[in-house]
Amino acid sequence: MPEKLLTNREGSDASSTACIYTAISFAPVQGFIEKSRKLRDLYGASQILSYLSYRIVEAAKRLEGITVISPAIREGELSIDLIQGMPNRILIVGAINHDRAFNLFRDTLNDAWGKIIKACKDWVEREITNDDINHKYNWNSYDWNMSWKRWEMHAWEIFVGQNNSKDDQNNPIHSAMRDLETRKLRRAWTVPNWNGESSSLSGHDAIAYPNMDREITKENKRNAGRERDEIVDFYQSLAAALENSKQQDEPKYLDPSEKLSIPELIKRLVTHHQVSTLVDRIATENRIIRRGDPRPVFRIDNFSELLRKDDESGETYWTGWFMGDGDEVGKHLKELSDLPSPHDAEAVTEFSAKLRNSGSSFQDGFERKRRGRVVYAGGDDFFGVMYSHKKGIHLNGADAIDWLIDLNKDWKSNNLGINLSVGFVWAGHSVPQRDVLQHCREAEKRAKNLGHDRITIRIIFNNGQFVQWTTPWECLKWLKDYRDRDGTQTYFKNKETGNYELTGKKANWSHVYGDLAQLKARHAIPPKNPKPKNEDIAIELLNLYFGNDKGTNLSDNREKITGGSDTKSVIEWIENMIRVGWQLC
Structure with a gap:
């Protein structure tokens, strides 16, 4: 940060004006970004958010006397690497009043979003020239322009907060953030209205098709049968156009049975290499982005390696899906902003830089080791998939546990x-992607609700049933301490107990799983429905197979470990640990 913006805090009116802190954030009106139901849509949504944030940061950097504090960016450089995963909360300092800031960043956001919409709409109208019955599409005779325009104008809200009073000068960053949150409570948005059927993914918005804006009058009454035929024809044509222009080995972009709304269609299309090229061409015109890197602004990855079933051999695979988020980031930012000036701005910038670097290094390291695909990594939050590769490298649960540790x-x-x-989800090959994504969100939420700083492992079977275990991170490694007890001389002799045991990946979890089932069948471990009164046998089972220190640790720190202080929480925690370990280890 320039010295003059940090030191000229007292004295002249000009210096006090220069030290106005402005916090900017934006959000979709109807939450269509976070409601993505498929991996490709979530990936496209992440790219859209990062690009819109980049455009706002870029607009701020063009202003004379304005410094971007967060996200942390090197002076004079805005590279493609920095665009990926850019957060949608921005903090700047400098002489700009609220109305000017609001109008500037609102117009910047709308312009950037408008360019994305134009690229998607232009591609559809260029590529779809006929349908399966050889009907020529004359786009001038169709009526869907108004719906696209409504989504261009009413998809986003922007919020701008500032520290405006003299009383705010002691903690200006905190004051700007507080003003931002206050303004979020006074939301003023317009939802595009529509007639007809809703999309097959969310059910919230109208199906996008060429005559979606057809006027309904007494003379021109709505014909549901005709609409359905037009929708079917359009999505067959759209699916064919995407299939014909996709890159080699890329999975299907669109199933003809899907019926998408305009925002859902946009999220899908921006992951297509031709559409991303159109957006990239618009995005880099007269921009300050460094163009030494040949990669596009919209990073487009091929999803062909996300293999859950081998079409040739018929072999199926389990996949691991992970969704993570930093705990209480807002609280930590408040603590940093409460530091005396200028240390507050320095601390926020340093924290932002660490977040950005950690997100980038996490993604590069994960994909370099060929463990899978990171869909997004913004620093404090990330989402990705671990999967098997076509080259015979099959993912197993034990490796997933090692990676999580x-x-x-x-x-x-x-x-x-x-x-x-x-939240970590281990899913069978037949579990739909939309269900997996929902389970990921629920698992992450459960990890936070039970006390933060922990992980929820949820195993989803092909029939939709699941088992789950939520544990603090330090207890996750207890799975590695499992001791298979057989008594045969081929096992390792424990010097402390004198028993022959087998540890590690060769250990047979069926023994502890079978013992658990037997004890529950005999009601030695109380069933779930009656309120359990005795946890002793469950604790002894834990000690027997995982080490004597585990039971004592769990009993003494039950609320910290299980999220509850009652006997029922302890018993369920042990049961779920064994069930999850049996499936993964």
């Missing part, structure tokens, strides 16, 4: 000052 170690090594909560 290392994940928290790596997070701690970044010294971000915040903890991490993660």
